[in-house]
Amino acid sequence: MESTMEEADVEDEKAAATDLSYPPVFLQPSGAGLLPASPCTSAAVIDVPVLDLHRLDPVGLRGACRDWGLFRLVHHGIPPPLSAALQAQARDLLSLPFDAKRARFCFPGLAYFWGTPALTLHVKDLNWLEGLHIPLGRLSSSSSAAEFDGLETFWSLVDEYKQHLARIARTLFEAMAADLKLDAGLSASYLNEHDGTFRIYRYPKCARADDYFAMEAHTDSSVLSIVNQDDVGGLQVLRGGGWSCVEPIADTLIVNLGDIMQASISFSDDDQYKSVEHRVRVNRSKERISLCYFGFPMEDGVISSSRYREFTYREFKEQVQEDIKLSGAKVGLRRFRVNDES
Numbered sequence: 001m002e003s004t005m006e007e008a009d010v011e012d013e014k015a016a017a018t019d020l021s022y023p024p025v026f027l028q029p030s031g032a033g034l035l036p037a038s039p040c041t042s043a044a045v046i047d048v049p050v051l052d053l054h055r056l057d058p059v060g061l062r063g064a065c066r067d068w069g070l071f072r073l074v075h076h077g078i079p080p081p082l083s084a085a086l087q088a089q090a091r092d093l094l095s096l097p098f099d100a101k102r103a104r105f106c107f108p109g110l111a112y113f114w115g116t117p118a119l120t121l122h123v124k125d126l127n128w129l130e131g132l133h134i135p136l137g138r139l140s141s142s143s144s145a146a147e148f149d150g151l152e153t154f155w156s157l158v159d160e161y162k163q164h165l166a167r168i169a170r171t172l173f174e175a176m177a178a179d180l181k182l183d184a185g186l187s188a189s190y191l192n193e194h195d196g197t198f199r200i201y202r203y204p205k206c207a208r209a210d211d212y213f214a215m216e217a218h219t220d221s222s223v224l225s226i227v228n229q230d231d232v233g234g235l236q237v238l239r240g241g242g243w244s245c246v247e248p249i250a251d252t253l254i255v256n257l258g259d260i261m262q263a264s265i266s267f268s269d270d271d272q273y274k275s276v277e278h279r280v281r282v283n284r285s286k287e288r289i290s291l292c293y294f295g296f297p298m299e300d301g302v303i304s305s306s307r308y309r310e311f312t313y314r315e316f317k318e319q320v321q322e323d324i325k326l327s328g329a330k331v332g333l334r335r336f337r338v339n340d341e342s
């Protein structure tokens with residue numbers, strides 16, 4: 001048994017080591033010279049709350065947002081063939097040779113990245129991922145012919161998909177704002193759903209699955225994030241002090257709340273939503289694709305609450321970037337806490 005496992009490991013490692021679509025940093029079987037992330041632990045599958053977008057139950061939503069910071073969304077209205085077509089396009093585009101991806105996807109409206117979860121952030125550890133970064137606000141104004149050349153199908157799918165994302169994000173946010181009794185004037189600038197960020201991730205297989213994370217533990221800086229994952233799995237959530245797996249289930253979306261929702265504290269009962277900590281594990285023998293949307297506030301949107309000092313989203317973003325530049329890690333909302341001794 002032992003030797004079979006080892007043989008399988010060697011085969012997986014060889015396959016991963018020769019895939020020329022992988023960034024070269026992922027082709028080093030020994031991972032020489034790379035900083036190892038903390039070892040992954042095995043985690044049990046957990047049943048996360050399920051919400052139906054057609055009949056959004058305010059009590060269920062309140063519980064999911066306060067206790068979990070994450071839920072599974074059903075009846076979300078994205079046609080399954082649209083998700084499948086976009087997943088297939090993502091797979092095709094990211095299977096191009098590494099150099100071709102770097103040369104081809106290099107526009108303000110479409111950028112290829114690898115190794116860290118965002119283009120501009122240099123986090124401490126290598127994340128076993130690559131992807132395409134698409135700022136959705138630029139999509140309609142993006143006029144460069146090169147940006148469209150040969151990608152017409154892809155862009156039209158993204159265009160259709162983004163309408164659904166904006167609809168889902170707005171519907172969920174309105175229900176959350178009503179629950180929190182957010183000030184109507186302020187809450188209008190809390191979510192700029194049409195200018196969200198869309199990222200397509202490919203998590204390469206990694207023979208050393210215990211040494212690296214596909215994406216290390218973090219909270220999202222968004223208002224809310226919407227994850228559409230394939231059937232491979234790997235998303236984990238921190239709950240009750242331990243990590244649990246959020247299973248992929250066909251035609252469902254995983255919604256997680258970001259830091260901005262945690263900061264949007266109800267003035268009426270001082271209660272708080274949760275920006276849930278999550279991470280993605282690598283898979284030894286399968287690549288994983290996920291389509292992720294991040295809804296953010298207006299840049300000048302003021303986030304005002306009893307527990308954090310008032311800040312604009314721009315300020316928050318700049319602080320996150322600065323902390324990462326200085327220490328390689330995000331500090332996040334803690335920076336804005338009133339009376340924070342840390």
Ligand SMILES: O=C(O)CCC(=O)C(=O)O
Pocket residue numbers: 117199201215220227229235278279280290292
């Ligand atoms: O790919 C996933 O399932 C999650 C990605 C994620 O957490 C992120 O991009 O912030």
Ligand SMILES: [Fe+2]
Pocket residue numbers: 218219220225278
């Ligand atoms: Fe995330």
